[in-house]
Amino acid sequence: MTTAAVLTVHEQQLRVPAAEARAALESVRGLAAIQAVAKLRLGPGRTCEPLARLIDKALARAGLGPEQLVVVGGEAREGEDIVRVRRKAHGKADWISSPTSDVRLSLEPAGLHGLPGKLAPEPARLEDLPPTAPKPGPPDARARAVREALYEVIDPDLGVNIVDLGFVRHVQVDDDGAAAITMTLTSAACPLTRVMEDQIRTVLLEGTGGLVRDFRIEWSWLPAWRPADISEDGREQLRAIGFTHF
Template identity: 55%
Template sequence: MTALADMTDIVVRKDQVRVAEAEATAALDRVVGQPAVPARARLRFGPGRTCEQLARVLDEAIVRAQEAGLDTDVLVLSGATAVAAEDIVRVRRKAHGVADWISSKTSDVTIVLRPRGVVASRSVPVEAPAPAAEPRPRDDRPETGAELAVREALYDVIDPDLGVNVVDLGFVRRVRLDDAGVATITMTLTSAACPLTDVMEIQVKHEMDAIDTEFRVEWEWLPTWKPADITDDGREQLRAIGFSAF
């Protein structure tokens, strides 16, 4: 999340809020122009349809306003946008050890708070989030023998949530060795919001130390990972531990 303040405005943006764009836009339309504290209460408690996820974003904006020395009683929610963002894919555990994938819609949400006396005097520009960067050109040449050896070592890196190695899960996109023998391992995860990047890099380091190879991990989020990226062996392993989505 980023937050910026000029002389009067508090502008807060939070990425990948777990609410669909249409739902978020409809909820924000009901409260834009209202005082900030009552707007938060309406998002949280009604009347009408509520949206706790947006109420939490407004919570953060109100706290920012307080930290900036603004009187929250006179603040108005003067502008807001919601733009569809990348879905978050995660595991859904069911009864008897069965599991499958669940995909959650998300939105990048921007809201603007402004003191009441300023709102009527000028419009509030609310910038939509910048478009996602285009994926870099793919290096699709076959991996060399040394690169395949690095990939082979990565079969021992296990996703702690799924219990399957990162290669068969489709998380390892490319392995490239430079002239000095340093491996660049291009990886992804189920979502850019996944908190496991540090855990994965620690496991990768352990395996690269075992084969005496220097490395760096480059995280690549576009194109987004899909369950279709899982290998046939990976699907068999997931079925064996209770996944039903294959």
């Protein structure tokens, strides 16, 4: 944000292809937020409900009426696909990939829009985007032991352990015996985060004879999980229970 008057909202995985998001942004540039939302939801022309919801999010943050803000800019880039499971008949399953966009949207008060000499919002820069997950360093013996214990944690939806599924990105144990586990799931919207935490608590604090004093999970959604993250052992387990594509 370059001035206090410019409001920027950022969504890393807006559920719309980037080309559609760019076209929708261009179609509402210069419109009051109330007009932009109406056009994106009701037309005329192609609608874009995800972008309309992003404007709603900006309005909620601003605390101003939708007639008081104008859409002044934005950009859309290709986002990480959201991957989820599709169950089919006879125990078969495969993956569904949904394209997303990394979208930034800028609005400003209607009274300032078009005034000469005012600062324009800078375009989003790559370095402004959140960093990806930390790169794992060489694990020590305790971290290896924790990672080994996590093979006992089974994803209830897929029936395979979370390590072979590629959900465990990094394990670190500090000098006080507390484990920090960087994890992901098939998408940030996955409802299983609490289930995973409960299973890990059981495995690490109850089932290992005090392997660690405590633990915390740091959820990491960038880069997004992909089927390519599954280990070869995990692929064999998935094939055995009916998955045909991954």
